[in-house]
Amino acid sequence: MTSTQPRRGGQVHLNAFLKPPGEFLAAWRHPHAVADAGVNIRHVIELARTAERGTFDAIFLADLVGVPLTSQEVLSRVSVVNDSFEPTTLLAALATATTRIGLVATASTTYNEPYHLARIFASLDHLSGGRAGWNLVTSLNDAEARNFGLDSHVEHELRYARAAEFHDVVTGLWDSFDDDAFRHDQASGVYFDADKVHWLNHAGTHFRVSGPLNIARPPQGRPVVVQAGASETGRDLAARVGEVIFTAHPTLPAAQAYYADIKARAATAGRDPDHVIVLPALSTIVGRTQAEAEDKIAALRSLLDPRVALADLTYRLGGFDLTRFPLDGPLPELPPSNQSLSGQRQILDQARADNLTIRQLADQIARDDRTLVGTPTTVADHIQEWFEQRAADGFNVIFPYLPDALNDFVDLVIPELRRRGLFRTAYTGRTLREHLGLPRPPSRYASRSGAPT
Amino acid sequence: MTSTQPRRGGQVHLNAFLKPPGEFLAAWRHPHAVADAGVNIRHVIELARTAERGTFDAIFLADLVGVPLTSQEVLSRVSVVNDSFEPTTLLAALATATTRIGLVATASTTYNEPYHLARIFASLDHLSGGRAGWNLVTSLNDAEARNFGLDSHVEHELRYARAAEFHDVVTGLWDSFDDDAFRHDQASGVYFDADKVHWLNHAGTHFRVSGPLNIARPPQGRPVVVQAGASETGRDLAARVGEVIFTAHPTLPAAQAYYADIKARAATAGRDPDHVIVLPALSTIVGRTQAEAEDKIAALRSLLDPRVALADLTYRLGGFDLTRFPLDGPLPELPPSNQSLSGQRQILDQARADNLTIRQLADQIARDDRTLVGTPTTVADHIQEWFEQRAADGFNVIFPYLPDALNDFVDLVIPELRRRGLFRTAYTGRTLREHLGLPRPPSRYASRSGAPT
Secondary structure (H helix, E strand, C coil), rough: CCCCCCCCCCCCCCEEECCCCCCCHHHHHHHCCCHHHHHHHHHHHHHHHHHCCCCCCEEEECCCCCCCCHHHHCCCCCCCCCCCCCCCHHHHHHHCCCCCCCCEEEECCCCCCCHHHHHHHHHHHHHHCEEEEEEEEECCCCHHHHHCCCCCCCCCHHHHHHHHHHHHHHHHHHEECCCEEEEEEECCCCCCCCCHHHCCCEEEECCEECCCCCCCCCCCCCCCEEECCCCCHHHHHHHHHEEEECCCCHHHHHHHHHHHHHHHHHHHHCCHHCCEEEEEEHHHHHHHHCHHHHHHHHHCCCCHHHHHHHHHHHHHHHHHCCCHCCCECCCCCCCCCCCCCCHHHHHHHHHHHHHCEEHHHHHHHCCCCCCCCEHHHHHHHHHHHHHHCCCCCCCEEEECCCHHHHHHHHHHHHHHHHHHCCCCCCCEEEEEHHHCCCCCCCCCCCCCCCCCC | CCCCCCCCCCCEEEECCCCCCCCCCHHHHHHCCCCCCCCCCCHHHHHHHHHCCCCCEEEECCCCCCCCCCCCCCCCCCCCCCCCCCHHHHHHHHHHCCCCCEEEEEEECCCCCCHHHHHHHHHHHHHCCEEEHHHHHHHCCCCCCCCCCCCCCCHHHHHHHHHHHHHHHHHHHHHHCCCCCEECCCCEEECCCHHEEECCCCECCCCCCCCCCCCCCCCCCEEEEHHHCCCCHHHHHHHHHHHHEHHHHHHHHHHHHHHHHHHHHHHHCCCCCHCCCEEEEEEEEEEECCCHHHHHHHHHHCCCCCCHHHHHHHHHHHCCCCCCCCCCEECCCCCCCCCHHHHHHHHHHHHHHHCEEEHHHHHHHCCCCEEEEEHHHHHHHHHHHHHHCCCCEEEEEEEECCHHHHHHHHHHHHHHHHHHCCCCCCCCCCCCCHHHHCCCCCCCCCCCCCCCC
């Protein structure tokens, strides 16, 4: 059983959630925004180096494999996800432009082949000297499905079943060669030991994959697996395979309940709960004074077009067309959907709890009222409280607008966290696993021979 | 009709075919080889920078999505393809470590989804400022098929039909946004012009893809498409979609015949033959004197294990087990195969023409007798003759061992080519298209509106 006593000592883990020009829908209209931020490699390298200067554990890249279907007119007013680098190629480029920070990319198990993903993340781990992480997702919406021969998103339970098998195949492929397989013995002519390569010969419900992978075992053994399961099925997957859990909760008690639940599920699955690192999202805007911080967010919010807010709510609710209902009436019951169940549930709860009209809800979500607006002290207080009260092992820090919110976090909040002994002052490890205090996983073949069958 | 008169003036194009530790099967045993060359990013960056110093048009990366199935014992003596970076992530890493050289990666249309590949190559083109190229292949062998749920490689005609449709989808996705779609107009709040985004809505035999791609049109409009079709079907595809054609011929007349044929097919397909650049493979080992060059290849050949030579022949013949036949007898008739038809045909022709036994054939292929061993003058003579006699627009330069053969080519051959006015002395362009003299393709929507249907 995991302790529920307040935690003393220890340090938080922080991921930098980089989505230039920022998470806020109108971030690109900010005067300091870089116009083509999503595809400007010089800009993104600068952001990555700032995050590395702040000794973040990792850069975290979200992803969609499509453009959310909404009205073309409204879509044209939003930068997010419509023009950005593909995450694995971007992280590979950042691997040679940084030296220590971890590199986590999102990739979907629903619309990929495990052999390709295993290979890409193994390659990224080798390129970066052991800094790769894979955020395993099952994708979100119908717009993605329609780029892969389907009419609508794969059904929720089916895609989680596929995800579990996908993970099993990928980790098996990463173990294709034993850690000490490659001898490079020029004198004897033995490149690798013949008994240290393993054919996976996987034949399951969703995949048949022979292997072996055509690359040495990754420096980390396996890249770090990140997961964000929130539904029942999602939590079970997260607890079984996730090493870092990305989550989001509006209140301390909700976060504590999730934290305890995931750690308990991990223990039930036979894992060490300390090796399942729970990182809630934390969106912040920081000022030297509270007034300065408030001014910053007010300036940002003034840039938001109400049409964009409503379109964003439509998208978050699975494309359900809200324009058929009175804007100043309540949110109607929604039809069943295959999209992210937990995300929709949170929005519905928010609307019902505060009796919001559609217009109010759209405005509240788009205004991003959950963003913590404060001074270095108040933000550090929040981080410390959630950490000590076992609501978090650290945070996925979300930047409403870039580069300013990242610069402010690194220059104002991180020094305060360091002063309190809550965060590293320099990297002590070389790999992402070392930053996170996660052990290097043994190969599944650690005590077997690997003759092909 | 393309001229058959000897060519005067003009310059050759050169790709550096990088496959560390080199193309020769025993290259990894050379004293200057880097032990873990396939996954050593510092080493590969050094190779890339050497190629850039030599003002090569591009780095060219071959690929297989699997480990060729052969005996485990023999496999363990070969470095090639068993331990190397995945090409697109490697090129993304090289994009930030180089400034001008083109970056061409091989990717299979048989075992990929067009949305992913379109996105990865668009991303690579943005990352590199317009230096990306895609070598479109249909994959080679059963070992690859078995990593994607199949028992054997997809039938030849079917995979070429799929490849043609795949290419059509990918180029359509690259055109999702018009070149001038993104306005980033902070004042009006218009991120892109609503009428300048295009849903592909492709519904074909092999793919249904909605689009749009979630990234701006690549800097080159479309990354350069490289193709290596050699069979009848392959040549037709190459002539229809290839902008650079990678090929291989043992003699000048054979190369001239292929060159004329591809240019004629391109013209028949309505294309400008000058925009189809034919680059035969050229494997070279260069010495300051002929004797020095001969010594180098003799030293390299002495490292070859005969078991490896036989296994390599087996692999090249589609996995057909030759150990059942007398080693000193003739090559038997081979069963039909779905693998690379042209490669097998060339090997059979070679065996029949010289009346070779299995042992002799294996030795000859593994010894790589087609490697041009000479001085800077003789190698430059060969390049000049093939160029002037319309057998080539340049070459894919293959390095039997790395880094030496690349260093020698850059330090010895390229100065000689420059002295003759046959090769650039510095990059004049910024993009791969500019290096190759290829026009920037217009969008397929250049004169249409893009309302979703």
